[in-house]
Amino acid sequence: MTAAVVPGRPLRMAPGKDRPGCLILPGAGGGLMPYLRLASVLGSSHAVDFVRPLGLMPGEEPETTVAEMAESVLGIVNGAATEPQLVVGWSLGGLVAWEVCARLAEDGHRPDLVIVDSSPLPRVPEPGEDEWIRDKMVADLGPKADPQTVGRMVRTFAAQAAALTDYATESGYPGRVLLLVCSPYDKGDREAAVRRWRELAPNLDLVHLDAGHYDVFEPAHLPQLAEAIQAFQNQGGL
Numbered sequence: 001m002t003a004a005v006v007p008g009r010p011l012r013m014a015p016g017k018d019r020p021g022c023l024i025l026p027g028a029g030g031g032l033m034p035y036l037r038l039a040s041v042l043g044s045s046h047a048v049d050f051v052r053p054l055g056l057m058p059g060e061e062p063e064t065t066v067a068e069m070a071e072s073v074l075g076i077v078n079g080a081a082t083e084p085q086l087v088v089g090w091s092l093g094g095l096v097a098w099e100v101c102a103r104l105a106e107d108g109h110r111p112d113l114v115i116v117d118s119s120p121l122p123r124v125p126e127p128g129e130d131e132w133i134r135d136k137m138v139a140d141l142g143p144k145a146d147p148q149t150v151g152r153m154v155r156t157f158a159a160q161a162a163a164l165t166d167y168a169t170e171s172g173y174p175g176r177v178l179l180l181v182c183s184p185y186d187k188g189d190r191e192a193a194v195r196r197w198r199e200l201a202p203n204l205d206l207v208h209l210d211a212g213h214y215d216v217f218e219p220a221h222l223p224q225l226a227e228a229i230q231a232f233q234n235q236g237g238l
Contacts, residue, residue, distance in 0.1 A: 010076050011050045014043025020085035022046035025073065025100075027091030028160040029137045029153065030056055034217040038088075041226040045233065046086055051076060055156035058148070062159035066092075066167045070099035077104070086233065087111045090216070092160055094118025095167060102171040110175030112236055114229055117182040117213050119193035120169030120200060123161075130161050136214075169200060177201040178232040180225070182213045205232060 013024070013036070022042050024035050030053040039048045051073055055062025063069045073096060077083060083104065089097030094115035101113045134157055138150055179197050181190060185208050198204055207228045211221035 009052060009054070010080075011052065012047070013039035013050050014046065014048035016043065016047035019045065019047045021080070021082055022048045022086040022088065023073070023077070023084045023097070023100075024048060024050045025087070025089040025093035025097045026050070026052065027093050028133065028164070029157050031137065031140065033140075034090075037219065037222050038217060038225065041222070042086070042088070042229070045230075049076075049084075053156060053160065055159065056152055058152075060152075062156040063163070064159050065163050066095050066099060069096045069163070070103065073100050074103055083109050084111050086114070088114040088116070088229070089118065090116040091118055091213070092164060095120070095164075095169065098169060098173060099171070101175060102173045105174055110173075112176045112178070112233065113173065114178045114180065114232065115197070116180045116216060116225075117209075119189065120196045121189070121193055122166065122168050123164035124189070125161070125165070130157075133157070133161075169196070172200045172202075174202060176232075176236055177204045178229065179204055179206050180209055180216075180228055181206065182209050182211055182216055205235075 024039060026035060032050060032052070035050060039050065042048050053063065053069065054060045054072060063072065077100065087097045087101055089095070095118050097113060097115065101111055104111060134154060137153055137157060141150060141153070179194065181194060194206065209216060209221065209224055211218070215221060216225060
């Protein structure tokens with residue numbers, strides 16, 4: 001059983017009637033802006049759809065587990081005319097993307113999967129980290145943000161952060177996987193995450209990025225990010 005598709009939730013970022021489909025799944029907070037530049041690059045070869053998390057619009061309840069998030073994205077995929085050939089997820093979105101692709105593989109479809117600095121291990125936040133992220137997201141809404149919009153974002157982020165602390169990836173994925181790891185690469189938690197991804201993904205390519213986790217989509221780092229994804233696609237013959 002798959003969840004009902006919420007109208008207006010998938011957003012077409014790059015058209016392409018005869019191009020293979022690409023899904024972009026965001027990190028916690030779910031804002032659209034960081035992904036526009038990446039979508040413009042991927043749009044040269046794919047029809048690109050962005051799937052925002054639930055909880056950001058009036059009347060929506062945020063999802064509280066990664067499994068719930070993946071189930072609702074699968075509802076969107078199952079309602080589409082064609083299945084995606086490429087799935088890209090950053091941080092929390094990478095975990096949702098992993099679960100979506102693992103489920104699709106059970107039915108014989110194996111999209112190429114790009115994971116941007118996600119960990120398959122339960123998240124252990126550093127002191128004050130969640131507060132810093134929340135305050136940054138609220139600040140990005142601008143000084144005159146609607147209080148109700150702020151409230152929905154804060155509540156959705158809290159649910160997402162809790163989901164990350166409760167989640168550990170268990171399912172393997174036999175398809176092609178590109179793991180993009182942000183700097184610093186030698187942190188213990190990142191090294192442990194890479195080891196676990198290698199156990200779960202027999203067809204995994206690893207690329208180190210010069211960007212940090214929170215600036216990976218900035219213009220200065222987009223060329224390296226785009227080049228890594230495009231090289232990965234070319235290896236698969238897309």
